[in-house]
Amino acid sequence: MLNTLWVAHISQTGLVRGPRARRSRSALQPVQMLEARCLMSATANLQAYRPVTQFIDSSAYPISEADESSATLGAGIRVNGDDDNGNGRADYLDLLPSAAADNDLVRVDVIGEGTTFVVSWTGSLAVWTSPLKDAAIINGGSVGNGQSLWVEYVSQAHTVGASTQLQLEVSDGASVATDTVVFHSFQSVVLAIAGNTQEPSRFGDPTLGVYTIAGELYRQGYDVQLYAHHEVLKTGKGKVYDDVVSGVLSRNVNSVAIIGYSWGAGAAYNLSNALKKTKTLAPAGYRLTYTASIDGIKHRSISAETRKPVGTAYHDNVYQRRDLLPRGNKVSGAQNLNVTLASWGTHLRHVTIDDHPTVQQLLVDNLTARVIA
Structure with missing residues (x-):
């Protein structure tokens, strides 16, 4: 600051202007980066959508944060008891990939900031990597940031209250964040x-x-x-x-x-x-x-x-x-x-x-x- 004022004073006397004084940034950058890292913390968000329905783009109907924990307004899911592939048994009993997407699975996106992402659930749910049921995700298993999960309801008995939930836990080593979506089966x-x-x-x-x-x-x-x-x-x-x-x-x-x-x-x-x-x-x-x-x-x-x-x-x-x-x-x-x-x-x-x-x-x-x- 003193150097800056001195240059300005000399220039006003008509003397030769010297180079403008500049604050060195090289010494501050590591401090600023360290400060940014200290201020960062893990974040977790599960974004669920309304059910896949013919003629309606379900991706245009995300469930609001205010409703995702509601047992009536939150993520509705169909009992997957029909037999889309005609093999003589309920679709929720099929554990192998299907030839066509199953429209009874509900999409949930994983969003967050951190180094580890773990998903777990309670109630009669199964979680898959795609609507084709290509691969099952283990309860308590790791998922990726930005990944879409496909959730299936695997019981003929209806959900009770808020007992059926999907939870995401994200950690960055120093902090942990969670988010939960409550599912209710359509009656x-x-x-x-x-x-x-x-x-x-x-x-x-x-x-x-x-x-x-x-x-x-x-x-x-x-x-x-x-x-x-x-x-x-x-x-x-x-x-x-x-x-x-x-x-x-x-x-x-x-x-x-x-x-x-x-x-x-x-x-x-x-x-x-x-x-x-x-x-x-x-x-x-x-x-x-x-x-x-x-x-x-x-x-x-x-x-x-x-x-x-x-x-x-x-x-x-x-x-x-x-x-x-x-x-x-x-x-x-x-x-x-x-x-x-x-x-x-x-x-x-x-x-x-x-x-x-x-x-x-x-x-x-x-x-x-x-x-x-």
Whole structure:
């Protein structure tokens, strides 16, 4: 500092300017590096995601830090009791790599700062290096920073409270950090069935309101499946029916919710009728806990769907009467809402009713109040 002032004074007298004094950094760098090392400590973070679901990019739905320790809002996981590879036994009994990715495994990323990373767990979990189950990770084994783990639920019995956890421990030799994700097994499934010309491959399109509702429920932690109306046959059977039966009998799903728009609502009635007639479901715990129709139209008809889904414990029926055709109507025994009579809904028509935020929020609120994930 003195040298700097002296150079400035001489220059003001008109004498020859000397070289500017510089503080030597070479002596300080080791001190600064040592100080930085002393301030560093181990960090640990497990980033879990919502379940792998067809048509939805699960990587776009990370579970928040606030929710990851919740036994209801945190990492939901399916009982992997179905038989994707057709070998006659539950998938969770398969210990060899599979030919295709298993969509019942949940992705969890390992993130942290340190020299050793160890993962351990409690409850009925298995942890793999990939969704193909290429290699198992040992409970208490080492993992790598930046590695994606794939977690499987390997029991037919549901989780209890927060007893099923995955924990990461990171050490740098001087300090230790941990992070925990709580898993809960899905007890329910939510089906979203859209109307004519609407396909689940267009998930994210804001004009497909029933899928927007499904996306919000997925974000909140529900196991959501998206369908087109033609995946339900006139008999009520078809792909949607097969998936529900498999879920109840193989994955211990005991609560089903269905939201249908337009022909999707008519298809939901046919589906509910077929499920009610399937004698193996009730002994396995099947319950149709919640249903909703948005301007319901009988499947492949132009008439209003005025039948309440068979066996439902609660049915929301939201409809409009502005259009001449198609338009929904009152359903006996349902919670009916004619939006044409509401100040906020007088302008809604068949093609816009499912896109209105008030309609969407109403159904999300009513479902979440009645259906446990």
